[in-house]
Amino acid sequence: MGITFSVDMEKVYKLTQEKFWTTAELCRKAHLSQATIFSLKAKRRNASMLTVRKLAAALDVSPAEIIEK
Secondary structure (H helix, E strand, C coil), X not given: CCCEXXXXXXXXXXXXHHCCCCXXXXXXXXXXXXXXXXXXXXXXXXXXHHHHHHHHHHHCCCXXXXXXX
């Protein structure tokens, strides 16, 4: 199993709201399923580096900005 990261979903949702996107739109732009987004939000799973990169690219931020410290 690879390294995983805890995503700061509050920051992700803040960035999503600033762009006036729905969760569905974030999923489309990041090429991720709604189940993945909801699992990250509920802390049922951590994100792979690929998932972090997809979210960051969709939101136009660096991956470090959405990883919990």
